[in-house]
Amino acid sequence: MSLQVIDNATCTFCGCVCDDIQLHYDETRIHKANKACVLGTAWFLNHTVEHKYPDALIDGKKASLDDAIELAATLLHEADMPLVYGMSNTTCEAQKECAALADQLGGLLDSHTSL
Amino acid sequence: MIRITGGRVYDPANGINGEVRDLCMDGGSFVESVEGGRTIDATGMIVFPGGVDVHTHVAGGAINFARAMTPEDHRRTQAFIRTKTRRSGLGGMAPTTFATGYLYAGMGWTTVNEAAVPVLSARHTHEELADIPIVDKTTLTLMANNEIMLDQLENGEYERAKQVVAWYIWAAKSYGIKAVNPGGVAAWKWGKDAKQLTSPIEGYSKLTPGTIVTQLAQICEDLGLPHPIHLHCNNLGAPGNISTTIDTLKHLEGRRAHIAHCQYHAYGGDDWDTMCSETAQLADYFNAHPGITTDAGAVLFGDTVTITADGPWQHLLYKLTGRKWGNLDVENETSCGIVPYTYRPSNLVNAVQWASGLELLLLIQDPWQVFLSTDHPNGGCFWRYPEIIKLLMCADFRQECLKQLPDKIKGKIRLAEIDREYTLYEIATSMSAGPARALGMPKKGNLGIGSDADVVIYEEDEDVERMFGHPRYVLKGGEVVIEDGEIRETPEGREFLIKPACDPGIDDFMRPLFEECYTMSFENYPVELERIEHAEFADCLGSTRS
Amino acid sequence: MGGKVSCTLGEVKQRADFIVYWGGNPAECHPRHFTKYTLMQKSKFLPRGRKDRTMVLVDIRETKSAKASDIFLQVRPGKDFELITILRALIKDQNVSDEAIADTGLTREVLDDLVQRMKSAKFGCMFFGMGLSMTRGKHMNSAALLTLAAEMNAFTKFVAMPMRGHGNVTGADVMMRWQTGYPFGITFNRGYPRYNPGEFSTVDVLVRGDCDAAFIIGADPGGTMPQPAIDHLKRIPTIVLDPHVTHTSKLARVHITTAPQGIAAPGTAYRMDEVPLPLKPPLKSPYPTDEYVVRRINEAIMAKPFWLPDGSQPQMLTAQV
Numbered sequence: 001m002s003l004q005v006i007d008n009a010t011c012t013f014c015g016c017v018c019d020d021i022q023l024h025y026d027e028t029r030i031h032k033a034n035k036a037c038v039l040g041t042a043w044f045l046n047h048t049v050e051h052k053y054p055d056a057l058i059d060g061k062k063a064s065l066d067d068a069i070e071l072a073a074t075l076l077h078e079a080d081m082p083l084v085y086g087m088s089n090t091t092c093e094a095q096k097e098c099a100a101l102a103d104q105l106g107g108l109l110d111s112h113t114s115l
Numbered sequence: 116m117i118r119i120t121g122g123r124v125y126d127p128a129n130g131i132n133g134e135v136r137d138l139c140m141d142g143g144s145f146v147e148s149v150e151g152g153r154t155i156d157a158t159g160m161i162v163f164p165g166g167v168d169v170h171t172h173v174a175g176g177a178i179n180f181a182r183a184m185t186p187e188d189h190r191r192t193q194a195f196i197r198t199k200t201r202r203s204g205l206g207g208m209a210p211t212t213f214a215t216g217y218l219y220a221g222m223g224w225t226t227v228n229e230a231a232v233p234v235l236s237a238r239h240t241h242e243e244l245a246d247i248p249i250v251d252k253t254t255l256t257l258m259a260n261n262e263i264m265l266d267q268l269e270n271g272e273y274e275r276a277k278q279v280v281a282w283y284i285w286a287a288k289s290y291g292i293k294a295v296n297p298g299g300v301a302a303w304k305w306g307k308d309a310k311q312l313t314s315p316i317e318g319y320s321k322l323t324p325g326t327i328v329t330q331l332a333q334i335c336e337d338l339g340l341p342h343p344i345h346l347h348c349n350n351l352g353a354p355g356n357i358s359t360t361i362d363t364l365k366h367l368e369g370r371r372a373h374i375a376h377c378q379y380h381a382y383g384g385d386d387w388d389t390m391c392s393e394t395a396q397l398a399d400y401f402n403a404h405p406g407i408t409t410d411a412g413a414v415l416f417g418d419t420v421t422i423t424a425d426g427p428w429q430h431l432l433y434k435l436t437g438r439k440w441g442n443l444d445v446e447n448e449t450s451c452g453i454v455p456y457t458y459r460p461s462n463l464v465n466a467v468q469w470a471s472g473l474e475l476l477l478l479i480q481d482p483w484q485v486f487l488s489t490d491h492p493n494g495g496c497f498w499r500y501p502e503i504i505k506l507l508m509c510a511d512f513r514q515e516c517l518k519q520l521p522d523k524i525k526g527k528i529r530l531a532e533i534d535r536e537y538t539l540y541e542i543a544t545s546m547s548a549g550p551a552r553a554l555g556m557p558k559k560g561n562l563g564i565g566s567d568a569d570v571v572i573y574e575e576d577e578d579v580e581r582m583f584g585h586p587r588y589v590l591k592g593g594e595v596v597i598e599d600g601e602i603r604e605t606p607e608g609r610e611f612l613i614k615p616a617c618d619p620g621i622d623d624f625m626r627p628l629f630e631e632c633y634t635m636s637f638e639n640y641p642v643e644l645e646r647i648e649h650a651e652f653a654d655c656l657g658s659t660r661s
Numbered sequence: 662m663g664g665k666v667s668c669t670l671g672e673v674k675q676r677a678d679f680i681v682y683w684g685g686n687p688a689e690c691h692p693r694h695f696t697k698y699t700l701m702q703k704s705k706f707l708p709r710g711r712k713d714r715t716m717v718l719v720d721i722r723e724t725k726s727a728k729a730s731d732i733f734l735q736v737r738p739g740k741d742f743e744l745i746t747i748l749r750a751l752i753k754d755q756n757v758s759d760e761a762i763a764d765t766g767l768t769r770e771v772l773d774d775l776v777q778r779m780k781s782a783k784f785g786c787m788f789f790g791m792g793l794s795m796t797r798g799k800h801m802n803s804a805a806l807l808t809l810a811a812e813m814n815a816f817t818k819f820v821a822m823p824m825r826g827h828g829n830v831t832g833a834d835v836m837m838r839w840q841t842g843y844p845f846g847i848t849f850n851r852g853y854p855r856y857n858p859g860e861f862s863t864v865d866v867l868v869r870g871d872c873d874a875a876f877i878i879g880a881d882p883g884g885t886m887p888q889p890a891i892d893h894l895k896r897i898p899t900i901v902l903d904p905h906v907t908h909t910s911k912l913a914r915v916h917i918t919t920a921p922q923g924i925a926a927p928g929t930a931y932r933m934d935e936v937p938l939p940l941k942p943p944l945k946s947p948y949p950t951d952e953y954v955v956r957r958i959n960e961a962i963m964a965k966p967f968w969l970p971d972g973s974q975p976q977m978l979t980a981q982v
């Protein structure tokens with residue numbers, strides 16, 4: 001099967017956020033990332049659509065997504081001072097949900113910048 | 116379905132001046148009548164169309180930069196507490212997005228025009244606008260220093276320049292264009308400024324600021340933009356700039372235009388010591404040219420943070436005040452500067468600025484031509500508009516305030532001699548009907564059948580500032596959003612866009628120039644329509660959208 | 662005095678003839694920075710590209726980036742703030758003692774030459790990296806450098822910007838500013854945003870044991886933070902969202918696998934100069950996106966009673982101290 005191509009894809013591995021990457025891919029993985037640097041190439045080529053990890057883990061044991069979401073909500077809701085932290089390797093759309101989460105919980109909100 | 120009964124209605128667009136009338140609304144618009152639903156008894160109250168801010172800075176890179184630069188202000192400011200359904204926020208000099216919506220709606224404003232969006236910052240601006248609840252929004256794309264467009268004008272390629280402008284408006288998903296300090300910002304990127312309208316701009320051989328003004332105004336007309344060119348003249352804030360301003364207006368040669376924050380462009384004198392108000396000259400020009408509109412850009416004493424897309428002016432302020440300074444140059448488009456600033460009555464320059472804004476509002480006779488604004492946050496924060504209304508409606512109060520100014524102000528301003536007082540009808544024109552018409556939004560700023568049911572209801576109060584600062588009810592799109600000083604609902608606002616006719620070949624023309632100037636891929640540049648929350652298309656004049 | 666004077670990378674590409682990297686190693690950490698934005702690009706104003714530009718590297722050690730530079734200044738570790746202060750004095754022709762200069766590990770000759778070059782540049786740009794912002798006196802160092810750039814505008818055009826690492830950390834910063842007024846280190850514990858980096862930043866909070874649950878997304882503190890912070894994460898219920906099972910996942914009560922951004926999750930990411938770019942994921946992941954999972958958690962919490970009972974708090978506060 002021949003590879004599909006996306007032009008001007010965006011690499012989020014470092015703060016350069018290059019948006020001129022040409023990706024050659026099939027259903028399972030990216031085979032080539034033209035214009036990306038060594039770091040970017042590794043980032044694109046190392047991910048596959050393999051079901052490599054369980055959907056969720058609760059106390060280290062495999063669990064369903066729904067159960068994990070429900071437990072996460074319960075634990076955060078029960079806490080007096082929950083912390084929402086990180087947000088480096090994720091989209092702005094997810095980050096906005098994180099800010100909404102901290103706001104609704106009355107908790108703490110912090111990113112990698114503070115390190 | 117809501118019916119408002121018994122209120123004294125001020126609807127200047129429909130010539131209604133304080134008549135007692137009922138208003139009915141359903142599905143977000145005014146209708147002839149409704150059966151059932153809630154009735155608001157407004158007997159003895161005053162009913163206005165929701166306010167429209169023709170020129171403000173509430174979203175995007177610049178104001179967000181200002182938020183970062185003023186953490187000490189956030190600490191002492193108004194805080195909006197989180198509720199089960201409503202996000203928290205902070206007011207102050209550069210309010211957070213959620214608080215911006217609460218504060219505007221809280222004083223009865225329901226439509227705002229974000230007046231300066233650098234194209235590269237458009238995607239970011241729309242993301243912020245989506246987080247400003249309640250109010251409807253429009254944006255203007257910054258254009259007068261865009262190098263790709265300027266190169267077309269330099270080469271006499273008017274048609275091409277027009278296509279480039281149309282392409283940018285649609286790519287940025289905006290409502291029109293703003294021209295800031297034509298040619299001056301491009302020069303500033305080299306630490307220079309464009310002072311003379313008729314001398315070529317640094318880096319160009321023929322192109323002058325004057326040509327940019329004339330041609331951009333023509334482009335706006337030819338594209339049929341609902342809002343004409345929104346012009347921030349050269350030499351903002353500088354003593355003696357009145358000649359530049361009048362000269363700029365003459366370059367319009369009879370074309371429609373909106374002149375931004377005219378207060379900053381109406382000074383006489385040769386330096387800071389001799390600076391004085393020349394508002395009479397500017398007002399005369401407006402009085403003789405009904406086709407141009409303006410907003411005051413009034414200054415209020417107190418703390419604020421100034422942000423404009425006028426880098427040279429900001430650097431001047433920084434040198435004058437020695438305060439913190441932020442500057443942000445955006446590739447191929449504009450630069451913007453940010454300086455926290457305190458306007459003081461004891462400072463002669465500030466006193467002239469304060470008086471000039473009010474003078475223009477009072478000396479320009481037709482309130483359909485001059486609108487309430489502070490160029491938020493530059494002259495003062497938008498949530499202080501009720502203070503300006505009081506100054507316009509109460510001559511005695513103005514005289515009282517004049518007493519705080521230093522003696523040396525004599526001969527520099529005219530305000531003491533003006534006894535005009537705005538009527539409620541004129542206030543409704545200047546805060547709502549006028550700006551809506553200037554923006555080309557027929558469904559805003561009026562209470563006619565079919566228009567958007569945006570209404571503000573005041574309880575009559577001798578203290579005008581309190582009355583306008585604390586409306587009894589505010590309705591947005593037929594929904595009660597503010598009642599008795601409490602936020603009831605926080606619906607999402609809409610964004611108005613236009614799609615000017617554009618030659619499909621322009622993409623191929625733009626691509627190589629774009630990739631040479633910018634650092635992002637041409638394909639990734641246009642803001643996707645799906646990103647605009649509740650996009651609403653406005654029609655271009657004299658054309659039908661395909 | 663002071664402030665922040667910045668620009669987008671396109672301005673640097675088009676105009677900057679003088680580029681300083683301070684405390685960063687772009688050659689290895691931001692590999693395309695030189696080629697795409699700073700050194701190698703030709704433009705209308707700098708037609709000869711690299712030949713029209715001067716690059717200075719300031720760092721405590723000679724990294725690979727030094728090879729790309731025209732001038733390498735090896736500053737003594739922990740002396741960045743002093744060096745910036747000296748430069749601020751030198752540009753204004755103020756006196757600086759020989760001892761003060763020697764203390765930074767550099768010579769007067771070198772610094773005079775640098776100042777002369779800075780002033781004669783047409784457009785200068787200073788990028789500062791982790792080496793400056795994450796070492797002793799971190800916030801003071803970056804503030805001082807921003808001030809130096811602002812002050813240079815008395816002579817010529819000068820700007821400064823941080824070299825952000827780590828994917829979309831800039832996006833988080835930008836979004837938190839518009840939603841809360843602050844870039845990071847925020848608490849909502851009174852129902853509205855408050856900020857105090859030393860107090861509410863994560864390492865401090867964890868080391869003091871101040872939080873009683875943690876939601877970690879797009880980061881792996883279990884692999885990078887000091888041990889006492891990690892110990893606290895083990896003690897409290899920790900929830901992790903990540904495309905991989907990370908160090909932190911292993912000590913967490915809940916781990917949820919999500920789709921990696923830009924590869925299988927769509928959305929937006931901000932470049933270090935705060936320009937947002939759309940993501941174009943080629944793959945379809947078997948896992949949901951972060952956005953979807955956090956929204957579901959938000960909805961689940963929304964269904965539970967709110968922590969502030971209705972009417973127990975005013976809607977607004979006017980004066981805060």
Ligand code: SF4
Nearest residue numbers: 011014017018040693
């Ligand atoms: S391609 Fe390289 S330089 Fe560009 S964003 Fe990815 S990791 Fe950074």
Ligand SMILES: [Zn+2]
Nearest residue numbers: 170230423490
């Ligand atoms: Zn403005």
